[in-house]
Amino acid sequence: MTENFPRSYPRNAWYALATSDEVGREPLGTRAVDQPVVLWRTTAGTVVALADRDAHVPYPLSLGRLDGDKIVSGYSGFAYDASGACVRVPTQEQVPYGASVPSYVAREEGGLVWVWLGETSLAGLRPPVAVPWLTDPAWETFGGHWETRANVVMLHENFADITHVAVVDPVISPPVLSAGAAPPLEIELTETTVSFTRDWPAAPMPAWQAGAIGASPTEAHPQREQGAFLSPGLWADRWDFLVPDGPQTFRFTHAVTPVDAGLTRHFWRVSRNFAPGAETTAAFRPIFEAYYLKVREVLETMQRVVHQDGPGRNVNVAADRVVLQVGKIMRRLVADEG
Amino acid sequence: MPTQTIVREYEAELEVAEARVAADDVVALTLRHPDGADLPPWTPGAHIDVILGEDQLVRQYSLCGSPADQGQWRVGVLKAPDSRGGSVAVHELCPGARVRVRGPRNHFPFVASKSYLFVAGGIGITPLLPMIAEAEAAGAQWRLVYGGRSRASMAFVDELESYGDRVTLMPQDEAGLPDLPGLLGEPLADTLVYTCGPTGLLDAMETNCSAWPTGSLHLERFSAREADTTGDTPFELVLQQSGLTLTVPADKSIFEVCKEAGVSVVGSCLEGVCGTCETEIVEGEGDHRDSVLNEDEQEANETMMICVSRCRGDRLTLDL
Numbered sequence A: 001m002t003e004n005f006p007r008s009y010p011r012n013a014w015y016a017l018a019t020s021d022e023v024g025r026e027p028l029g030t031r032a033v034d035q036p037v038v039l040w041r042t043t044a045g046t047v048v049a050l051a052d053r054d055a056h057v058p059y060p061l062s063l064g065r066l067d068g069d070k071i072v073s074g075y076s077g078f079a080y081d082a083s084g085a086c087v088r089v090p091t092q093e094q095v096p097y098g099a100s101v102p103s104y105v106a107r108e109e110g111g112l113v114w115v116w117l118g119e120t121s122l123a124g125l126r127p128p129v130a131v132p133w134l135t136d137p138a139w140e141t142f143g144g145h146w147e148t149r150a151n152v153v154m155l156h157e158n159f160a161d162i163t164h165v166a167v168v169d170p171v172i173s174p175p176v177l178s179a180g181a182a183p184p185l186e187i188e189l190t191e192t193t194v195s196f197t198r199d200w201p202a203a204p205m206p207a208w209q210a211g212a213i214g215a216s217p218t219e220a221h222p223q224r225e226q227g228a229f230l231s232p233g234l235w236a237d238r239w240d241f242l243v244p245d246g247p248q249t250f251r252f253t254h255a256v257t258p259v260d261a262g263l264t265r266h267f268w269r270v271s272r273n274f275a276p277g278a279e280t281t282a283a284f285r286p287i288f289e290a291y292y293l294k295v296r297e298v299l300e301t302m303q304r305v306v307h308q309d310g311p312g313r314n315v316n317v318a319a320d321r322v323v324l325q326v327g328k329i330m331r332r333l334v335a336d337e338g
Numbered sequence B: 001m002p003t004q005t006i007v008r009e010y011e012a013e014l015e016v017a018e019a020r021v022a023a024d025d026v027v028a029l030t031l032r033h034p035d036g037a038d039l040p041p042w043t044p045g046a047h048i049d050v051i052l053g054e055d056q057l058v059r060q061y062s063l064c065g066s067p068a069d070q071g072q073w074r075v076g077v078l079k080a081p082d083s084r085g086g087s088v089a090v091h092e093l094c095p096g097a098r099v100r101v102r103g104p105r106n107h108f109p110f111v112a113s114k115s116y117l118f119v120a121g122g123i124g125i126t127p128l129l130p131m132i133a134e135a136e137a138a139g140a141q142w143r144l145v146y147g148g149r150s151r152a153s154m155a156f157v158d159e160l161e162s163y164g165d166r167v168t169l170m171p172q173d174e175a176g177l178p179d180l181p182g183l184l185g186e187p188l189a190d191t192l193v194y195t196c197g198p199t200g201l202l203d204a205m206e207t208n209c210s211a212w213p214t215g216s217l218h219l220e221r222f223s224a225r226e227a228d229t230t231g232d233t234p235f236e237l238v239l240q241q242s243g244l245t246l247t248v249p250a251d252k253s254i255f256e257v258c259k260e261a262g263v264s265v266v267g268s269c270l271e272g273v274c275g276t277c278e279t280e281i282v283e284g285e286g287d288h289r290d291s292v293l294n295e296d297e298q299e300a301n302e303t304m305m306i307c308v309s310r311c312r313g314d315r316l317t318l319d320l
Helices: A152-160 A163-168 A207-213 A278-309 A318-336 B086-091 B122-137 B157-166 B180-184 B199-208 B254-260 B295-300
Strands: A014-019 A028-032 A035-041 A047-051 A065-067 A070-072 A079-081 A086-088 A103-109 A112-116 A140-148 A185-189 A194-204 A220-231 A234-241 A248-260 A263-272 B005-009 B011-023 B026-032 B047-052 B057-062 B072-078 B098-105 B115-121 B141-148 B167-171 B191-196 B217-220 B235-239 B244-248 B278-283 B303-305 B315-318
Touching: A014 A028, A014 A035, A014 A248, A014 A263, A035 A112, A047 A112, A140 A278, A152 A220, A152 A234, A152 A248, A152 A263, A152 A278, A152 A318, A163 A278, A185 A318, A194 A318, A207 A278, A220 A318, A263 A278, A318 B005, B005 B098, B011 B072, B026 B086, B047 B072, B047 B086, B057 B072, B057 B086, B057 B122, B072 B086, B072 B122, B115 B122, B115 B180, B115 B199, B122 B141, B122 B157, B122 B191, B141 B157, B157 B167, B180 B199, B191 B199, B199 B217, B235 B254, B244 B254
Parallel strands: A185 B005, B115 B141, B115 B191, B141 B167, B191 B217, B235 B315
Antiparallel strands: A014 A112, A028 A035, A028 A248, A035 A047, A047 A103, A065 A070, A070 A079, A079 A086, A103 A112, A140 A263, A185 A194, A194 A220, A220 A234, A234 A248, A248 A263, B011 B026, B011 B098, B026 B072, B047 B057, B047 B098, B235 B244, B278 B303, B278 B315
């Protein structure tokens, strides 16, 4: 399914680079879409994203320090403000013309720092996707993040088709996924998004979920599976158990950020609107973490296969329409960048 | 675990927030979701279907507002003498009226470039407006030549005023027709040409850009090219994903045959203009009759519009 283009992801997109907690008054150096980026906060707490490279010497600014609302190179002593402009150099009064580093539009939402690393003027013309549930008190959220040694397109293809869940991890998988005939897969397309829904007949919830929330492990409820590719950097999925009192819902948020063609940063979040509390979270977390780690392992294996033996020509089935449409959108967005 | 796959586009009933006369025979409609929900995101060049009247006529209109504005969509509609009556119905929409829309989709994407030449004819200005806004915001070099019957017939001139002399207005009754050979005779380096308007303009643009590097000219057609269907023959259609082999008779389209076989396909204009039904070719030579792909794309034979295009040989395999 994946064709390994040299660059298979657009720069013009909102990508999560770090959690809000990771960015403070110590410069944080990172990489995304093949670019070095330094993240830091002004004294007022605003996140700043600059190119992580001193304009004077090839030395990362992230190895320097902050001085008020300036970042100072740890080698040359050049100081830059939040706009990337050099505002002080050690050896002369006047700052040389053109001394600046690229600055990127950064924003925070859902406990994540999102940065636009492409054409700056487009940052204001491509609205970011809202993820209010990540900070809404009605939803309890836990999660983690790591780097997966696979191209971001591999991760997109994984989220686009959850047929693999029952195969990779029968324990986490809702029993209904292995039960037999599946309901129709309804796919909705827009210019740059793809979403899918399946309405499942009544079936029990997974044993680990029933156990943790004290529900009956055999009682059957209709369920709804939904997934949405909302941008090159974001999937938002949900699974509803339609119990009589009102849906018990899991929301699965995946912010995926290409570091380079072989490495992707993956922020995963599991949110729920039922059974709040640390005890249930402590019961759920290892189950989801183990599942996502298994997926990571599989994706890294597939990336190795592609790297060693080439992309191959994979046979598609009709239900792969989501995967194929996501691929189409990604390729078109890359082509738009000229 | 057999799974039936149903594919459709976003569809909603929107409310007309504003219906403004933008020029003679042109109305600018602003559409919002009645629940105040955000509308799907889009990029310049995108269009939507508007479904009108009792007859459920489907018409495509370019989005000409700002992609930053998620709460509303704006389209500009020319009231054309149209035997099917679609645009007349649009002109009868008042604020508060409800109208069904589908999409958005985009077969006219705006590609990054240092320099652009925009050429608009009449209502063809609509897809170019958001492109111009982005070119300007990015600091690109650009120029617009905007032709129309008369100044009074040309819409959105007020919005273009702020761009000063980058815009050349050419009402035909004042300035005659744009001198395309003069404008395009010498290919400009690193410049993309974007054009939209009546068929005559688009055909002339294609002719005048023939010396330009491949991929320089980007255009979108609002109306279909005439196709010669005499001599059409049946052929075998293999649907790779579905594992089906069907026969396409001389008098049915691939699109119709797929639908009849229960294969989920999306389509809209059904005359090869909107691009919705674009499908990948796995094997076989497509007989391209659409107005979406340019000559190079048709020759590359990677995709085809299944609502109008057929097969050159006896057998065609599609990724469906």
